[in-house]
Ligand SMILES: Nc1ncnc2c1ncn2[C@@H]1O[C@H](COP(=O)(O)OP(=O)(O)OP(=O)(O)O)[C@@H](O)[C@H]1O
């Protein structure tokens with residue numbers, strides 16, 4: 001297992017929330033897209049954020065990229081709160097934390113060649129670069145994303161496949177020497193046969209350049225393959241987190257268990273499809289009280305209508321589910337006697353909290 005220290009942390013979200021007020025005449029209320037989210041992106045590591053459609057994943061990426069301003073909470077870069085919203089400060093921040101979007105077709109302007117796109121990106125970082133030095137910089141970027149420079153540098157986007165375009169988008173992001181890549185479903189629009197190639201490229205950047213990567217996906221199988229840590233999001237909240245192997249092989253939260261069960265083939269990324277848990281996701285304007293999963297959870301009791309805390313069930317593993325409260329010291333403090341605690345039975349993941357083996 002990777003040993004983490006706080007010095008590794010590049011970008012951090014602390015108690016981050018985003019509520020989108022409803023628009024329109026007489027509209028009241030807000031979409032609770034993200035609530036009280038905490039996570040830390042570490043250098044040389046990939047953190048996967050997994051969840052079904054509408055769970056708030058892209059909103060998290062956009063908050064971290066400062067494309068949205070949070071309703072509450074803090075984003076910290078290298079321990080310093082980030083307040084940049086626009087102008088010079090925003091551009092300086094964007095260079096350090098680069099976003100990669102889902103659609104490589106929309107990300108590149110069709111009238112510009114790869115040379116133009118990368119030259120602009122390189123010059124933002126180093127405005128005086130020209131001649132052979134500029135050529136070398138463009139070649140180095142294309143080589144880094146495994147595209148042969150002389151074959152691709154003068155191509156237009158329409159001459160490239162989806163995978164090649166996404167590689168150019170990644171090369172453009174790398175031109176600024178970012179510390180963080182925020183990749184929002186970077187492979188979901190690509191042909192299944194080339195998805196693994198793009199994930200391997202990102203892995204290579206993680207390992208060779210030490211970049212911290214947020215990898216957003218619907219597909220928990222790819223999180224196991226690619227990410228060091230996996231966070232599972234449901235209806236705007238993190239419900240489980242930990243090292244990817246444990247979260248995907250021994251999921252603790254009933255929602256993660258549903259996600260894992262409905263992933264068709266964890267060993268074969270090419271065959272995995274978009275999947276979700278059974279039942280309907282909740283209304284995010286009036287999300288269910290307490291555990292937001294309770295209307296869909298087979299183990300729910302009355303207690304689940306109050307919000308479960310994130311409980312540490314093993315080193316580096318957290319889960320927000322009342323079903324683990326009896327095994328974690330202090331987790332039932334304040335809960336009146338006689339209230340039924342959910343019994344996950346054989347579905348419960350092992351708890352390894354020191355002093356209370358189970
Ligand atoms: N700009 C916005 N204005 C209003 N509501 C928004 C906005 N962006 C997102 N939302 C709402 O916030 C919630 C979370 O959306 P988000 O796009 O973050 O989910 P997601 O997990 O990325 O979904 P998907 O997997 O479909 O991309 C949804 O209910 C969505 O409708």
Ligand code: SF4
Nearest residue numbers: 291294297304321322
């Ligand atoms: S048992 Fe309760 S707290 Fe746990 S996931 Fe189900 S509804 Fe939520």
Ligand SMILES: [Mg+2]
Nearest residue numbers: 057058059184
């Ligand atoms: Mg999204």
